[in-house]
Amino acid sequence: MKRDKGVSHLLLAVLALALPAAVSAGPSGQAMSFTCAGCHGTDGSSVGPSMPAIAGMDPEVFVDAMQAYRQDERNASIMNRIAKGYSDEQIKEMAWFFASQRLRLFPQPYDPALAEQGARLHDEYCEKCHEKGGRPGDAGTLAGQWMPYLHYSMEDFISGKRKWPRKMKRKVDAAIEAAGDTAIPALVNYYGSQQ
Template structure:
Protein backbone atom coordinates (compact mmCIF):
# COMPACT_ATOMS: atom_id res chain seq x y z
CA UNK A 1 0.00 0.00 0.00
CA UNK A 2 2.82 2.38 0.95
CA UNK A 3 4.52 1.64 -2.38
CA UNK A 4 1.31 2.49 -4.25
CA UNK A 5 0.97 5.79 -2.39
CA UNK A 6 4.62 6.64 -3.04
CA UNK A 7 4.22 5.77 -6.70
CA UNK A 8 1.17 8.00 -7.02
CA UNK A 9 3.01 10.85 -5.31
CA UNK A 10 5.92 10.51 -7.71
CA UNK A 11 3.56 10.52 -10.69
CA UNK A 12 1.89 13.70 -9.44
CA UNK A 13 5.25 15.33 -8.85
CA UNK A 14 6.33 14.38 -12.35
CA UNK A 15 3.17 15.86 -13.80
CA UNK A 16 3.78 19.09 -11.91
CA UNK A 17 7.30 19.39 -13.24
CA UNK A 18 6.17 18.53 -16.77
CA UNK A 19 3.78 21.48 -16.62
CA UNK A 20 6.45 23.76 -15.18
CA UNK A 21 7.33 24.22 -11.51
CA UNK A 22 9.66 26.28 -9.37
CA UNK A 23 12.79 24.96 -7.69
CA UNK A 24 10.63 24.54 -4.58
CA UNK A 25 8.34 22.27 -6.60
CA UNK A 26 5.40 24.66 -6.78
CA UNK A 27 3.48 23.95 -10.03
CA UNK A 28 3.04 26.88 -12.40
CA UNK A 29 -0.73 26.42 -12.19
CA UNK A 30 -0.52 27.23 -8.48
CA UNK A 31 1.80 30.20 -9.00
CA UNK A 32 -0.44 31.63 -11.73
CA UNK A 33 -3.54 30.97 -9.64
CA UNK A 34 -2.56 33.90 -7.43
CA UNK A 35 -3.00 36.22 -10.43
CA UNK A 36 -6.46 35.05 -11.49
CA UNK A 37 -8.39 37.03 -8.88
CA UNK A 38 -7.41 40.35 -10.49
CA UNK A 39 -6.11 39.55 -13.98
CA UNK A 40 -8.68 36.89 -14.86
CA UNK A 41 -8.46 33.27 -15.97
CA UNK A 42 -5.37 32.76 -18.16
CA UNK A 43 -4.56 36.45 -17.69
CA UNK A 44 -7.65 37.74 -19.52
CA UNK A 45 -9.03 40.51 -17.32
CA UNK A 46 -12.74 40.72 -16.58
CA UNK A 47 -12.35 43.84 -14.43
CA UNK A 48 -12.15 47.26 -16.13
CA UNK A 49 -9.50 48.64 -13.77
CA UNK A 50 -7.09 45.72 -14.28
CA UNK A 51 -5.02 44.97 -17.39
CA UNK A 52 -5.03 41.70 -19.26
CA UNK A 53 -1.59 40.07 -19.11
CA UNK A 54 -2.21 37.18 -21.51
CA UNK A 55 0.11 37.21 -24.50
CA UNK A 56 2.20 40.16 -23.38
CA UNK A 57 5.93 40.53 -23.98
CA UNK A 58 8.15 38.39 -21.73
CA UNK A 59 10.59 41.27 -21.30
CA UNK A 60 7.79 43.63 -20.28
CA UNK A 61 6.26 41.14 -17.84
CA UNK A 62 9.60 40.46 -16.15
CA UNK A 63 10.47 44.17 -16.11
CA UNK A 64 7.18 45.02 -14.41
CA UNK A 65 7.45 42.27 -11.81
CA UNK A 66 11.08 43.05 -10.95
CA UNK A 67 10.23 46.74 -10.64
CA UNK A 68 7.43 45.91 -8.22
CA UNK A 69 9.71 43.56 -6.30
CA UNK A 70 12.91 45.60 -6.08
CA UNK A 71 11.75 49.19 -6.60
CA UNK A 72 14.70 51.38 -7.63
CA UNK A 73 17.39 48.83 -6.71
CA UNK A 74 18.77 48.61 -10.24
CA UNK A 75 21.62 46.27 -9.26
CA UNK A 76 19.19 43.60 -8.02
CA UNK A 77 16.92 44.10 -11.03
CA UNK A 78 19.82 43.67 -13.47
CA UNK A 79 21.11 40.59 -11.64
CA UNK A 80 17.63 39.04 -11.71
CA UNK A 81 17.26 39.87 -15.42
CA UNK A 82 20.54 38.10 -16.20
CA UNK A 83 19.42 35.02 -14.28
CA UNK A 84 16.30 34.96 -16.46
CA UNK A 85 18.34 35.36 -19.67
CA UNK A 86 17.14 38.90 -20.32
CA UNK A 87 19.56 41.64 -21.36
CA UNK A 88 19.80 44.08 -18.41
CA UNK A 89 19.76 46.93 -20.94
CA UNK A 90 16.20 45.90 -21.84
CA UNK A 91 15.04 46.28 -18.23
CA UNK A 92 14.28 49.87 -17.29
CA UNK A 93 14.03 49.27 -13.55
CA UNK A 94 11.49 52.02 -12.95
CA UNK A 95 9.83 52.05 -9.56
CA UNK A 96 6.10 51.34 -9.81
CA UNK A 97 3.30 52.94 -7.87
CA UNK A 98 2.81 50.91 -4.68
CA UNK A 99 -0.25 48.66 -4.95
CA UNK A 100 -1.03 45.13 -3.94
CA UNK A 101 1.34 44.18 -6.77
CA UNK A 102 4.50 45.16 -4.92
CA UNK A 103 3.53 42.85 -2.06
CA UNK A 104 2.63 40.08 -4.49
CA UNK A 105 5.90 40.41 -6.42
CA UNK A 106 7.98 40.20 -3.25
CA UNK A 107 6.40 36.81 -2.58
CA UNK A 108 7.87 35.28 -5.74
CA UNK A 109 11.45 34.21 -6.34
CA UNK A 110 13.14 35.54 -9.49
CA UNK A 111 12.87 32.06 -10.98
CA UNK A 112 9.14 31.97 -10.30
CA UNK A 113 8.72 35.36 -11.98
CA UNK A 114 10.39 33.87 -15.06
CA UNK A 115 8.03 30.89 -14.98
CA UNK A 116 5.02 33.19 -14.68
CA UNK A 117 6.27 35.25 -17.63
CA UNK A 118 6.60 32.14 -19.80
CA UNK A 119 3.14 30.98 -18.73
CA UNK A 120 1.28 34.18 -19.52
CA UNK A 121 3.26 34.93 -22.70
CA UNK A 122 1.94 31.63 -24.02
CA UNK A 123 -1.70 32.53 -23.40
CA UNK A 124 -3.92 34.08 -26.08
CA UNK A 125 -4.72 37.75 -25.66
CA UNK A 126 -8.46 38.45 -25.75
CA UNK A 127 -9.59 42.04 -26.26
CA UNK A 128 -12.13 43.46 -23.83
CA UNK A 129 -15.63 43.82 -25.26
CA UNK A 130 -16.58 47.44 -24.64
CA UNK A 131 -18.18 50.39 -26.45
CA UNK A 132 -15.97 53.03 -28.04
CA UNK A 133 -16.33 56.15 -30.17
CA UNK A 134 -15.46 55.31 -33.79
CA UNK A 135 -14.60 58.90 -34.72
CA UNK A 136 -12.29 59.25 -31.73
CA UNK A 137 -10.77 55.85 -32.51
CA UNK A 138 -9.93 57.05 -36.04
CA UNK A 139 -8.21 60.12 -34.61
CA UNK A 140 -6.49 57.93 -32.03
CA UNK A 141 -5.01 55.78 -34.78
CA UNK A 142 -3.35 58.85 -36.27
CA UNK A 143 -2.01 59.88 -32.86
CA UNK A 144 -0.76 56.35 -32.22
CA UNK A 145 0.96 56.07 -35.60
CA UNK A 146 2.73 59.36 -35.01
CA UNK A 147 3.67 59.04 -31.34
CA UNK A 148 3.40 55.44 -30.14
CA UNK A 149 3.79 52.90 -32.95
CA UNK A 150 7.59 52.77 -32.83
CA UNK A 151 7.53 51.05 -29.42
CA UNK A 152 3.93 49.78 -29.19
CA UNK A 153 3.98 48.00 -32.52
CA UNK A 154 1.09 46.72 -34.63
CA UNK A 155 -1.46 49.14 -33.26
CA UNK A 156 -0.41 48.62 -29.65
CA UNK A 157 -0.63 44.85 -29.82
CA UNK A 158 2.96 44.10 -28.96
CA UNK A 159 6.40 45.51 -28.46
CA UNK A 160 9.28 43.43 -27.12
CA UNK A 161 9.79 45.61 -24.08
CA UNK A 162 6.53 47.57 -24.16
CA UNK A 163 3.13 46.93 -22.67
CA UNK A 164 0.20 45.62 -24.69
CA UNK A 165 -2.31 48.43 -25.19
CA UNK A 166 -4.66 47.05 -27.85
CA UNK A 167 -7.87 45.65 -26.44
CA UNK A 168 -7.25 46.72 -22.85
CA UNK A 169 -10.10 48.10 -20.77
CA UNK A 170 -10.62 51.84 -21.25
CA UNK A 171 -10.79 52.63 -17.50
CA UNK A 172 -7.44 50.90 -16.98
CA UNK A 173 -5.85 52.84 -19.85
CA UNK A 174 -7.19 56.13 -18.47
CA UNK A 175 -5.84 55.34 -15.00
CA UNK A 176 -2.43 54.46 -16.45
CA UNK A 177 -2.25 57.71 -18.45
CA UNK A 178 -3.24 59.70 -15.35
CA UNK A 179 -0.52 57.99 -13.31
CA UNK A 180 2.12 58.70 -15.97
CA UNK A 181 1.12 62.34 -16.40
CA UNK A 182 0.84 62.86 -12.65
CA UNK A 183 4.35 61.60 -12.01
CA UNK A 184 3.09 58.62 -10.02
CA UNK A 185 4.63 56.18 -12.46
CA UNK A 186 8.06 56.43 -14.06
CA UNK A 187 8.51 56.06 -17.80
CA UNK A 188 11.40 55.93 -20.29
CA UNK A 189 12.76 59.29 -21.46
CA UNK A 190 11.58 58.74 -25.04
CA UNK A 191 8.05 58.04 -23.80
CA UNK A 192 8.10 61.08 -21.52
CA UNK A 193 9.02 63.30 -24.47
CA UNK A 194 6.16 61.93 -26.56
CA UNK A 195 3.64 62.23 -23.74
CA UNK A 196 4.47 65.92 -23.31
CA UNK A 197 3.52 66.52 -26.95
CA UNK A 198 -0.02 65.19 -26.41
CA UNK A 199 -3.06 66.83 -24.83
CA UNK A 200 -6.16 65.48 -23.08
CA UNK A 201 -8.08 65.15 -26.36
CA UNK A 202 -5.21 63.13 -27.85
CA UNK A 203 -5.22 60.80 -24.86
CA UNK A 204 -8.99 60.33 -25.08
CA UNK A 205 -8.62 59.48 -28.76
CA UNK A 206 -5.83 57.00 -28.02
CA UNK A 207 -7.92 55.23 -25.39
CA UNK A 208 -10.78 54.82 -27.88
CA UNK A 209 -8.38 53.59 -30.56
CA UNK A 210 -6.90 50.90 -28.31
CA UNK A 211 -10.40 49.87 -27.21
CA UNK A 212 -11.30 49.38 -30.88
CA UNK A 213 -8.45 46.94 -31.53
CA UNK A 214 -9.33 43.26 -31.61
Protein backbone atom coordinates in the same frame (compact mmCIF):
# COMPACT_ATOMS: atom_id res chain seq x y z
CA MET B 1 9.77 -14.56 -2.15
CA LYS B 2 13.26 -13.41 -1.29
CA ARG B 3 14.53 -10.00 -2.43
CA ASP B 4 18.05 -9.24 -3.41
CA LYS B 5 19.49 -6.85 -0.81
CA GLY B 6 21.59 -5.14 -3.47
CA VAL B 7 18.50 -4.26 -5.56
CA SER B 8 16.65 -2.93 -2.49
CA HIS B 9 19.61 -0.76 -1.48
CA LEU B 10 19.97 0.51 -5.03
CA LEU B 11 16.27 1.41 -5.15
CA LEU B 12 16.53 3.29 -1.83
CA ALA B 13 19.61 5.15 -3.02
CA VAL B 14 17.85 6.25 -6.24
CA LEU B 15 14.81 7.43 -4.26
CA ALA B 16 17.01 9.30 -1.78
CA LEU B 17 18.74 11.13 -4.63
CA ALA B 18 15.49 11.94 -6.49
CA LEU B 19 13.54 13.20 -3.46
CA PRO B 20 15.46 16.46 -2.88
CA ALA B 21 15.09 17.38 -6.57
CA ALA B 22 11.34 16.76 -6.48
CA VAL B 23 10.92 18.76 -3.28
CA SER B 24 13.03 21.70 -4.45
CA ALA B 25 11.40 21.95 -7.89
CA GLY B 26 8.60 24.10 -6.49
CA PRO B 27 5.32 25.00 -8.16
CA SER B 28 5.10 25.55 -11.90
CA GLY B 29 4.46 28.92 -13.53
CA GLN B 30 0.92 27.78 -14.25
CA ALA B 31 0.32 26.79 -10.61
CA MET B 32 1.64 30.16 -9.38
CA SER B 33 -0.51 31.98 -11.95
CA PHE B 34 -3.64 30.82 -10.10
CA THR B 35 -2.95 33.53 -7.51
CA CYS B 36 -3.29 36.09 -10.35
CA ALA B 37 -6.65 34.78 -11.61
CA GLY B 38 -8.86 36.90 -9.36
CA CYS B 39 -7.66 40.12 -11.00
CA HIS B 40 -6.09 39.10 -14.33
CA GLY B 41 -8.31 36.16 -15.32
CA THR B 42 -7.48 32.46 -15.24
CA ASP B 43 -5.39 32.72 -18.41
CA GLY B 44 -4.25 36.33 -18.07
CA SER B 45 -7.13 37.78 -20.11
CA SER B 46 -8.57 40.20 -17.59
CA VAL B 47 -12.34 40.59 -17.36
CA GLY B 48 -12.15 43.56 -14.97
CA PRO B 49 -11.92 47.07 -16.44
CA SER B 50 -9.21 48.36 -14.11
CA MET B 51 -6.94 45.32 -14.45
CA PRO B 52 -4.65 44.80 -17.44
CA ALA B 53 -4.70 41.68 -19.56
CA ILE B 54 -1.33 39.94 -19.26
CA ALA B 55 -1.93 36.95 -21.57
CA GLY B 56 0.54 36.89 -24.44
CA MET B 57 2.73 39.45 -22.67
CA ASP B 58 6.39 39.48 -23.62
CA PRO B 59 8.21 37.66 -20.78
CA GLU B 60 10.72 40.49 -20.33
CA VAL B 61 7.91 43.04 -19.99
CA PHE B 62 6.32 40.85 -17.29
CA VAL B 63 9.62 40.43 -15.42
CA ASP B 64 10.40 44.16 -15.64
CA ALA B 65 6.95 45.04 -14.30
CA MET B 66 7.20 42.59 -11.40
CA GLN B 67 10.67 43.86 -10.49
CA ALA B 68 9.42 47.45 -10.57
CA TYR B 69 6.58 46.47 -8.22
CA ARG B 70 8.99 44.64 -5.89
CA GLN B 71 11.20 47.72 -5.69
CA ASP B 72 8.22 50.07 -5.15
CA GLU B 73 9.08 51.87 -8.40
CA ARG B 74 5.63 51.39 -9.93
CA ASN B 75 2.40 52.69 -8.45
CA ALA B 76 0.12 49.87 -7.32
CA SER B 77 -2.65 49.10 -4.92
CA ILE B 78 -1.41 45.63 -3.94
CA MET B 79 0.94 44.46 -6.69
CA ASN B 80 4.04 45.66 -4.84
CA ARG B 81 3.19 43.39 -1.91
CA ILE B 82 2.29 40.48 -4.16
CA ALA B 83 5.49 40.78 -6.24
CA LYS B 84 7.67 40.73 -3.12
CA GLY B 85 6.37 37.23 -2.36
CA TYR B 86 8.04 35.66 -5.40
CA SER B 87 11.66 34.86 -6.19
CA ASP B 88 13.28 35.94 -9.47
CA GLU B 89 13.01 32.38 -10.77
CA GLN B 90 9.31 32.14 -9.87
CA ILE B 91 8.61 35.44 -11.64
CA LYS B 92 10.36 34.10 -14.76
CA GLU B 93 8.27 30.92 -14.59
CA MET B 94 5.04 32.97 -14.43
CA ALA B 95 6.29 35.24 -17.25
CA TRP B 96 6.73 32.29 -19.58
CA PHE B 97 3.35 30.84 -18.60
CA PHE B 98 1.50 34.08 -19.38
CA ALA B 99 3.50 34.59 -22.59
CA SER B 100 2.20 31.22 -23.80
CA GLN B 101 -1.46 32.15 -23.24
CA ARG B 102 -3.65 33.46 -26.06
CA LEU B 103 -4.92 36.98 -25.37
CA ARG B 104 -8.72 37.13 -25.41
CA LEU B 105 -10.18 40.60 -25.85
CA PHE B 106 -13.61 41.68 -24.72
CA PRO B 107 -15.81 44.28 -26.43
CA GLN B 108 -16.07 47.59 -24.63
CA PRO B 109 -17.85 50.83 -25.51
CA TYR B 110 -15.69 53.54 -27.06
CA ASP B 111 -16.14 56.85 -28.86
CA PRO B 112 -15.60 56.25 -32.62
CA ALA B 113 -14.58 59.87 -33.33
CA LEU B 114 -12.00 59.84 -30.53
CA ALA B 115 -10.78 56.40 -31.64
CA GLU B 116 -10.25 57.73 -35.18
CA GLN B 117 -8.26 60.68 -33.83
CA GLY B 118 -6.33 58.26 -31.57
CA ALA B 119 -5.44 56.08 -34.57
CA ARG B 120 -3.81 59.08 -36.26
CA LEU B 121 -1.96 60.03 -33.06
CA HIS B 122 -0.82 56.44 -32.59
CA ASP B 123 0.52 56.25 -36.15
CA GLU B 124 2.49 59.47 -35.71
CA TYR B 125 3.74 59.21 -32.12
CA CYS B 126 3.38 55.65 -30.80
CA GLU B 127 3.67 53.09 -33.61
CA LYS B 128 7.47 52.96 -33.59
CA CYS B 129 7.47 51.34 -30.11
CA HIS B 130 3.90 49.97 -29.92
CA GLU B 131 3.86 48.18 -33.26
CA LYS B 132 0.80 46.89 -35.08
CA GLY B 133 -1.54 49.29 -33.30
CA GLY B 134 -0.30 48.32 -29.84
CA ARG B 135 -0.55 44.54 -30.19
CA PRO B 136 1.47 42.43 -27.70
CA GLY B 137 5.19 43.02 -28.06
CA ASP B 138 8.30 44.11 -26.23
CA ALA B 139 6.70 47.46 -25.33
CA GLY B 140 3.71 45.81 -23.66
CA THR B 141 0.12 45.41 -24.83
CA LEU B 142 -2.10 48.41 -25.49
CA ALA B 143 -4.52 47.12 -28.14
CA GLY B 144 -7.69 45.83 -26.53
CA GLN B 145 -6.67 46.71 -22.97
CA TRP B 146 -9.46 47.93 -20.77
CA MET B 147 -9.89 51.68 -21.20
CA PRO B 148 -10.12 52.49 -17.47
CA TYR B 149 -6.79 50.69 -16.94
CA LEU B 150 -5.19 52.66 -19.79
CA HIS B 151 -6.59 55.91 -18.39
CA TYR B 152 -5.28 55.20 -14.86
CA SER B 153 -1.87 54.20 -16.25
CA MET B 154 -1.55 57.44 -18.19
CA GLU B 155 -2.57 59.40 -15.09
CA ASP B 156 0.24 57.64 -13.19
CA PHE B 157 2.81 58.53 -15.87
CA ILE B 158 1.71 62.16 -16.13
CA SER B 159 1.55 62.66 -12.35
CA GLY B 160 5.00 61.10 -11.85
CA LYS B 161 3.71 58.06 -9.91
CA ARG B 162 5.11 55.79 -12.61
CA LYS B 163 8.47 56.07 -14.35
CA TRP B 164 8.31 56.88 -18.06
CA PRO B 165 9.83 54.27 -20.37
CA ARG B 166 12.59 55.49 -22.67
CA LYS B 167 11.34 58.14 -25.17
CA MET B 168 7.70 57.80 -24.08
CA LYS B 169 7.43 61.15 -22.26
CA ARG B 170 8.77 63.03 -25.28
CA LYS B 171 6.28 61.27 -27.59
CA VAL B 172 3.31 61.79 -25.25
CA ASP B 173 4.21 65.46 -24.79
CA ALA B 174 4.34 65.86 -28.59
CA ALA B 175 0.93 64.18 -28.98
CA ILE B 176 -0.55 66.46 -26.30
CA GLU B 177 0.97 69.50 -27.98
CA ALA B 178 -0.58 68.42 -31.30
CA ALA B 179 -4.05 67.46 -30.02
CA GLY B 180 -4.41 69.22 -26.68
CA ASP B 181 -6.62 67.79 -23.96
CA THR B 182 -8.15 65.22 -26.31
CA ALA B 183 -4.82 63.45 -27.01
CA ILE B 184 -4.91 60.99 -24.10
CA PRO B 185 -8.67 60.21 -24.34
CA ALA B 186 -8.24 59.74 -28.10
CA LEU B 187 -5.38 57.27 -27.66
CA VAL B 188 -7.26 55.43 -24.89
CA ASN B 189 -10.35 55.12 -27.13
CA TYR B 190 -8.24 53.95 -30.04
CA TYR B 191 -6.53 51.20 -28.05
CA GLY B 192 -9.83 50.25 -26.40
CA SER B 193 -11.46 49.93 -29.81
CA GLN B 194 -8.97 47.25 -30.92
CA GLN B 195 -10.87 43.98 -30.61
